[in-house]
Amino acid sequence: DAGITQSPRYKITETGRQVTLMCHQTWSHSYMFWYRQDLGHGLRLIYYSAAADITDKGEVPDGYVVSRSKTENFPLTLESATRSQTSVYFCASKMDGSSYEQYFGPGTRLTVT
Amino acid sequence: EDQVTQSPEALRLQEGESSSLNCSYTVSGLRGLFWYRQDPGKGPEFLFTLYSAGEEKEKERLKATLTKKESFLHITAPKPEDSATYLCAVHVTNFGNEKLTFGTGTRLTIIP
Numbered sequence: 001d002a003g004i005t006q007s008p009r010y011k012i013t014e015t016g017r018q019v020t021l022m023c024h025q026t027w028s029h030s031y032m033f034w035y036r037q038d039l040g041h042g043l044r045l046i047y048y049s050a051a052a053d054i055t056d057k058g059e060v061p062d063g064y065v066v067s068r069s070k071t072e073n074f075p076l077t078l079e080s081a082t083r084s085q086t087s088v089y090f091c092a093s094k095m096d097g098s099s100y101e102q103y104f105g106p107g108t109r110l111t112v113t
Numbered sequence: 114e115d116q117v118t119q120s121p122e123a124l125r126l127q128e129g130e131s132s133s134l135n136c137s138y139t140v141s142g143l144r145g146l147f148w149y150r151q152d153p154g155k156g157p158e159f160l161f162t163l164y165s166a167g168e169e170k171e172k173e174r175l176k177a178t179l180t181k182k183e184s185f186l187h188i189t190a191p192k193p194e195d196s197a198t199y200l201c202a203v204h205v206t207n208f209g210n211e212k213l214t215f216g217t218g219t220r221l222t223i224i225p
Contacts, residue, residue: 004156042117043157043200043215058212090156100145100204102213104156
């Protein structure tokens with residue numbers, strides 16, 4: 001099916017471990033985004049990418065790494081997970097052009113113990 | 114600093130009882146305002162984009178309006194399936210860095 005998929009949907013990991021969250025889109029949108037959603041904070045941008053091999057920091061990038069070798073994939077890696085990174089993570093994409101509406105994936109619920 | 118504030122945080126309505134959700138913003142370089150619907154355990158679903166004061170958009174029982182300081186999401190004769198969290202976001206441009214800034218949402222519950 002077309003759209004954005006995220007995997008895994010749920011993940012429990014331990015403090016200090018590396019974990020990668022996957023995002024795949026079938027629309028060939030140039031822009032992709034990673035957000036985290038926490039109670040009281042709303043959605044906050046972690047990183048975004050304007051095209052393959054082009055990435056930039058968002059509002060809360062510390063502790064995260066991204067890559068984009070292919071247009072359709074935008075993985076997010078937590079290099080050494082901390083409890084403060086327990087959150088729900090959403091991937092989104094935006095079509096090319098002037099409109100800035102973004103389309104979101106189903107999310108990954110990550111718990112760091 | 115760009116700010117987006119949504120009110121109320123939560124709203125409970127009887128089925129058929131119309132009401133409005135508010136999204137107020139203080140930003141510079143506004144390029145658009147977006148409304149999303151989010152169901153529990155799911156990602157936000159795009160509803161509307163508004164670009165200029167006075168603009169209105171409608172979809173089924175929902176109507177979004179925009180002024181220079183705030184946006185309203187009016188819900189007319191709501192049904193239980195309209196229960197969700199409604200998110201507002203603004204698109205701003207700051208020194209060439211474009212982004213969406215989200216509010217924390219209004220959790221709407223429609224009681225049958």
